[in-house]
Amino acid sequence: MGRHRAGRAGHPENAAAFGFTGRDGTNKSGNPQVRLMALIECGTHAIIDAAFDSIARFSEHKLARRLLASLRPGMLLLADRNFAGHELWGLVEATGCHLAWRIKKNLVLPPLWVLPDGSYVSVMPTPAEGQRLGNARFHGRTPARLPHGHLVRIIDYTVTVRSQDESAQVEKFRLATSLLDHRQAPARQLSQLYHQRWEIENGFAELKNRLRGAGFILRSKTPELICQEIYALLTVYQALCALKVHAAEQGEVDPDRISFTTTVQLARLTTAGQTAANPQVLCAARLEVVQELLNDLLPSRRDRRCQRLKKPPRNTFEAKRRDEPRPPSHVSYSLKVTGNPGHLSSPAKTP
Incomplete structure (x- = not known):
């Protein structure tokens, strides 16, 4: 399960369709958000199915029922x-x-x-x-x-x-x-296998951070176009996962060792030059990308842990609420020279 910021906060259609965080979906700050849930393969991070909807009205359990048909x-x-x-x-x-x-x-x-x-x-x-x-x-x-x-x-x-x-x-x-x-x-085998559940967290990190970019907000102003953007992100992510798996098969290595960040970078560099390319050119470009991915393999996955700690806020300013009236923007200023600075021990001499 992941949360996507669903468009511009000031647009009422997105706010009405998706809602906001908080127990009752009425948090008075931030952007509307989408709750997204996916079935992801542990080994390849490929998306088997995904469902998303309003974060205010649809819990994880409700969205999970939409994925049952793909099991x-x-x-x-x-x-x-x-x-x-x-x-x-x-x-x-x-x-x-x-x-x-x-x-x-x-x-x-x-x-x-x-x-x-x-x-x-x-x-x-x-x-x-x-x-x-x-x-x-x-x-x-x-x-x-x-x-x-x-x-x-x-x-x-x-x-x-x-x-x-x-x-x-x-x-x-x-x-x-x-x-x-x-x-x-056996119990020990299942216990060791459950550790692989964390691969879905890596998959969401790839989809939300490395592909979209940190702090990226969906730009559309209507719910229909928000859904279109999400489908586009899922489609591109699936294509990149397929490219990773193809490279891993060619190199006979674990897909975990193919860098998703490098895959995104290579895809961005090569896609612009493939406009109206014929099948031969596309095949040659794919072979070149696969070889570059195999030349930049990640080290074998190491054991690690991540503390469940909340990051401190960047500042301590109070969050602005959407229903809070804005202060007047047309103001007048007055300026007064206070004279001798307090840190000087004696008055400055005038020429």
Whole structure:
């Protein structure tokens, strides 16, 4: 999921169509924004499908339902802990897609039976069943029957991060998966695989920052043209990902080692000279770009971490609200020479 600034803040059509950030979508500063959600391949960052709409009226869960048609049997869908829920889990599982989603650690999911790899099978209850079980726990009662819900496999694990100064940080994780057979999908293998979910963050960084440019605001003044701009960005991004994958296949390297920044730069340099070019010229240009990409490979991906810290504001001035009246622009000024500067110990001599 990502947010796009959706055009000029002063235009009422974009404000009405997309809304603003804030709990009720009525934040009184900044630009209208679009909420965009995408299905992205972990290895190539290629976009399988994307959906976007008003940030004020459409949550992540609502947009996720628009992507269900693009899920296929045999896929493994990774998602963070904001998505786990009985209804959405069932909709995704009905497509034949496998799931490995992070869930919140405070969810109470009693084990039905424990598997040899340390994972266990439980039930993700319906909302009504979850409330019933919660009341039973509060009053110290043991449920008389199994709850209604989805049969899931739970994997609890920890990740220890050691830095160069020998300090260690331990974080707990909990995964829920529809892969119930521990022999088909061992707990350790799934835990290591979930780390790949962060590739979608790299994909959004490529789309929003490296392709658009930092601070770029969609320029259109109508919602229809805003949508056209977003589709254009997604199309260009997909084409660049395809070029990266083609170069990786030619060089027999991991697509992670093909620089997206270099791909964008080369595409910009070569596209202007390909107007009305014939197929032979286009093929030769592509071969040249591929070779340059392979000559500028990134080093192998290293382990890293990013602190969840909010950047300090650039200034402390109060944000201007859209409904705040502007101060008068026609003013008059008066100037008065105050005389002897305070830092001088004696009056300056006059000639």
